[in-house]
Amino acid sequence: MGSLNKAMIIGRLGTDPEVRYTQNNTAVANLSVATSDRYKDSNGEWKETTEWHRVVAWGRLAEICQQYLKKGSQVYFEGPIQTRSWEDKDGQKQYSTEIKALGMQMLDSRLDSGTDSGDDNGGSSRQNNTEVTDEVSEGDDDLPF
Numbered sequence: 001m002g003s004l005n006k007a008m009i010i011g012r013l014g015t016d017p018e019v020r021y022t023q024n025n026t027a028v029a030n031l032s033v034a035t036s037d038r039y040k041d042s043n044g045e046w047k048e049t050t051e052w053h054r055v056v057a058w059g060r061l062a063e064i065c066q067q068y069l070k071k072g073s074q075v076y077f078e079g080p081i082q083t084r085s086w087e088d089k090d091g092q093k094q095y096s097t098e099i100k101a102l103g104m105q106m107l108d109s110r111l112d113s114g115t116d117s118g119d120d121n122g123g124s125s126r127q128n129n130t131e132v133t134d135e136v137s138e139g140d141d142d143l144p145f
Contacts, residue, residue, distance in 0.1 A: 005080040011035040029062035031055040054098035
């Protein structure tokens with residue numbers, strides 16, 4: 001069997017998306033996403049840990065992130081983990097490990113996400129099901145649940 005490089009995270013943005021453009025006018029969005037885990041420690045007290053993830057989106061997906069996401073937005077990202085390296089101005093080799101976003105789904109309600117759809121009939125309880133991905137899930141028919 002081959003290998004698989006796919007990360008799937010659900011978390012909240014720590015900052016507004018940072019978007020820049022390459023020399024070829026391709027949008028690149030840098031996002032900082034926090035995921036949290038709650039557990040009881042040995043004394044029975046609830047503890048929470050937070051992990052920060054770098055996410056990079058390109059092209060149209062980067063522009064959608066810039067337009068619809070903001071600090072605090074809850075979002076699902078999926079894509080491969082990649083490590084980049086470069087030399088800084090002092091000649092030191094630097095590394096960055098990040099998730100290259102190939103799919104994204106906004107999970108906030110419409111009112112929470114700051115988008116105005118003109119719909120005033122309980123939008124806060126509905127999910128914003130905007131999803132950007134090319135993948136289709138197949139082969140789940142054999143699952144026992």
